[in-house]
Amino acid sequence: MPVNESFDVIVIGAGPSGAVAASILVQKGWKVLVIEKEEFPRFSIGESLLPQCMQFIEEANMLDAVQSQAEALGFQYKDGAAFYRNGEHSNFDFSKKFSSGAGTTFQVKRANFDKLLADRTKELGADVRYKHEVTAVDFNDAAAIVSVKNEAGTSQFLAKFILDASGYGRVLPRLLSLELPSTLSDRRAVFCHLEDGICDESYDRDKILITVHPEMDDIWYWLIPFSDGTVSFGVVGDVKYFDESQTNEAVFDHFLAQEPYLAKLLSKAKKTTPVRSLQGYSSDVTQLYGDRFALLGNAGEFLDPVFSSGVTIAMYSASLAANLLDKQLLGEDVSWQEEYADNLKAGVDVFKHFVMSWYDTELQNVIFFQKDDNDVKAMICSILAGYAWDQENPYVNKTERRSAALVDICQESDENQ
Template sequence: MINQTEQTDVVVIGAGPSGALVSALLRQRGWHVVVLEGQHFPRFSIGESLLPQCMAYLSEAGMDDVVDKHAEELGFQFKNGAAFHYQGTDTAIDFTDKFSAGRGTTYQVKRAAFDKLLADTAQAQGVEIRYGHRVEALQEHDEHIELSVASEQQSYRLQARFVLDASGFGRVLPRLLELERRSSLPTRTAYFCHINDHISAANFDRNKILISVHPQHRDIWYWLIPFADGSASLGVVGEPEYFDEALSEQQNLWRLVGQEPNLAALLDSAQAITDTQRLGGYSADVSRLYGRRYALLGNAGEFLDPVFSSGVTIALKSASLAAPVVDGFLRGEKVDFDKDFAQPLKQGVECFKTFVLAWYDGRFQDVIFYPQQRSDVRRMISAILAGYAWDETNPYVAQSERRLDVLATLCNMEAQ
């Protein structure tokens, strides 16, 4: 039974990274912000290997210093790059040696602790977060949006002058407003869990995510994300036909791990410490990223693929772009959400998408594993993999598809 109607300036749906950041930025600008989070923190989430560019966006709300301060006690693993393995060949990208200016290191985090830290920081800055509150319906009006909200104790209406959807895979507004659109990327499935890795190999670098490629099927890949406490996140990604529906999630994961000799050897003493989970059909898109009184942040708008850990970076970028535009809108200024929010956000997303597509069709793998890389080109690629996909001074950002296609062709020709 709905028994009351409340009013606020801004409602943010979801208290994950983009929700915590955008709510803190808007609170700093003087607005009353209510965050509605359907779950209770801490809670599990994937997307555990951050990119250095994330830290620049967190710095806008003073959250980068908070993450640095609490990294050791929360077991965040220092990260300075990415390692790759395919058919006995190893290579690595050093994020501190990159084309774009800015931080070159970050962390590999257990998202339960990381997300709670950001949300707690937003609360300390004056943001109101309501856990266990779910948006069930909405009505758009000229002067506000009215949300129907349900919690364990009550149902109520909440009127806001603006609504930001940071609900991630929950995709609340895309569902309620029928904005969902089929992704241009093929349907893929991920199986993943946390392990005590017990890795003893002397050449294993815990400061980097390890991305391994299946020796026979180059469109199957694995992530291994070490944490500071000796545990790790392990996952495999492939199209559905590579997995056996007759097997359990755990069996599917470890069957594929056993097919990659280097990874299997690294993890010969590993022990699972969480149940294996399955996430299918995760790539998503929408018909539009904003309306008159709403905007979509992060995964609520478009999610590409986990291969380059771009999800949290895109989410934080969307929050960084949205905050000043929403602030101007609430102040009655003439704002352009397309020019100042949607278009610049899509610019970096399209850059990432170019590299994702080239990873799965093999072109970017040819580049990554090419043995005689030019140092200047390598630094440009490093910048993008470090999250600096909005730096248009980088030729591989400004002309992603053309540059990468030419580079891959050259690498492939010289390798033959």
């Protein structure tokens, strides 16, 4: 089959990581093609951004677009995270974090947000093509050959390098047999959007609310408000807790009714989207890069939605890969292992430790112990805000040891009360 066109870089996927990577590269003068299987806008979860994301949005020259259209698109200002468990409240104000950098961000409907970023990528000069599906990838000494199918038929494109930003689609891991089972438990999420009708004056719309199930502490709920009076609401737990014989809507209603605080808060809520479910979303791979490719964000490893780390990891990986690839294309020597894989993994491992200790309840106890402002709370707050690569933070630099010591302190305090 003849090659249709040639590019410096082909990016698979037009979501946040693909848009950020493509925008950085095209502004550095490279010819970039973005291939997206879906038509935008399209529904997606991962709606509560972390402040660390703002650095990469700004780097990609997208910040003005996001800020200027935030109100029109229903983006909700976000300044922290709130937690609730059996009558206990614990709030984290991101402006009081340990790390430098942005302390606020937005909670976004991903359909609008992703389209905004993709549109901006196109404005900056990238070639973005929707409803195009990558069906095969081959490599030779000079280039990567990407086979793409759309309504008009099949085409082939050449590129010096491929960035896989396909998210849950995990295009290159599937095509190149790179997939590994995740070390995390198999969990299910059931979720939808609601017209919330919340009239409780104590409810803070500027924060994501994470609520622990009153009886099973490894089940939790997210409540993500938007500025138009709607929310994203979902429940997450081990697959063993979900009745496969029930519809998604029945499961959703069942779990909402089990948490009295949320049931009261959302007593006037009405569903505005179908109830959806997602299962087996955690993933891992044998390698994050090869001679002519690198995996970004969820295409490489996805952990769990509990701390909203997905988009942050995706954008961090996009920035790392795009800047490293720019050097490589200019003829500089680079180390994808040290400068990309090891760098990215350092922060992912911090998030992973937090996820695992959340489900074994150790981190839950720490979070609900931290009621007053102090240095430790500021350091934990930084990680919750996405600054998982800040080596100045002791809970990043020595995550397991510091976390274990903190758990012991909290337990001793509880025993002495």
